Amino acid sequence: MDRPSEEQTAETVRQLRALTTPEGAAALARAAALLAEGVDAVAALTRLRAEVGTDLAGPAWGIARQRQNARATFGADADRMLFTGDTLEQAGRPELAARRAARLLAGGADSVADLGCAAGTDTIALARAGARVLAVDVDPVARELTAANAEALGVADDVWVVAGDAVELVAAARGGEVAGCGAAVLDPARRAGGRRLLDPDRWSPPWSTVAELLAKVPTSVVKVAPGLDHDRVPDGVEAEWVSVGGSIVEALLWGGAVSATWRRATVVRDGEFHELTADADPGPAPAGPVRAWLHEPDPAVIRSGLVSLVAADLGATLVDPTIAYLTSDGPAVGSPWVSSYRVDEVLPFNLKKLKALLRGHGVGRVVVKKRGSAIEPETLARQLRGPGSGAATVVVTRVDGAPTALVCDVT
């Protein structure tokens, strides 16, 4: 998507403002009711135009749709907040924003600059955690959303929304403060035109501002892409990868005053937080032959470079020096760091032989996992499907350099 023109931006701001009036609130309530009734867009817009006027109908319908999308993440707050599609996509999870805010403020900072506030997820979490927040954004729509959302959620007295360029503010930072605040949150935009920007120098603000903020404002936290190269992490800065339900949802760099370790993997499972840390690079885990159990480390453990800590804990070795699968004699009972599979068969990867072996075990349904192999899991699972009533997990990987299939958890 191209950048909106100044006229489009001004029109969006005008529409958002109209929705914060009593008439706007009534239009939003009506749009939400039509959406809940399952009325399709064309019919809903026709009815809304007749009932609330042409000016409010479209914007109210748009926001009602965004609120519906936001509910899974924002719960009851979603129905009081305003989002555009872009800002909802960029918004972090509020429970993680709250955790970040609490950690950032634990050292006593009471004012925080949120540098790039978008719809205000971080601003609101910081204000709820007790800080006074200077919410900064270059985008007038983001500022409008943050102001409206702070008001709607009852924290407006602690939030100041201002226009500003984070690049300039960080360049002017002095004495451990930025924009007069003793702490900062920076969450650079890492997408443009609907695409991920893989090069941190192209983020907005760019990597140079990230590095400068971490160097100048020790009470700071920066959200970065989970794929960030470890070599970019400055000395004295803790890097943390957070996963929820087995997928990485954010990566953070903590300024010197709030860094507590070298790397941290935070794994959230069933709403519980588990943290694994290392004060220095623990190096790679040793490799060894496949044993009775295979363990797949959580991606936060892998990305944070802490697989060898888990290996030591489980008495496990890598199946291959270049592959993050572990193997040991026993299951990893209760470990939040890995998912474990009982290994029933190990064979060099060969489709025909694998099929025959599964038939022999009466296996008809297969889940395929892979690491270090070019196979396409869904395609292979289809090819391996058979008449048997049993099930199995087939792991395709390299073992000591050789393409190998591990048939696991045969039932």
Ligand SMILES: C[S@@+](CC[C@H](N)C(=O)[O-])C[C@H]1O[C@@H](n2cnc3c(N)ncnc32)[C@H](O)[C@@H]1O
């Ligand atoms: C990824 S979003 C922030 C999301 C927010 N932390 C949340 O969780 O909802 C990045 C924001 O930074 C803003 N931005 C980009 N470059 C900026 C700059 N140089 N100065 C200030 N804001 C900037 C964008 O307009 C966008 O609203």
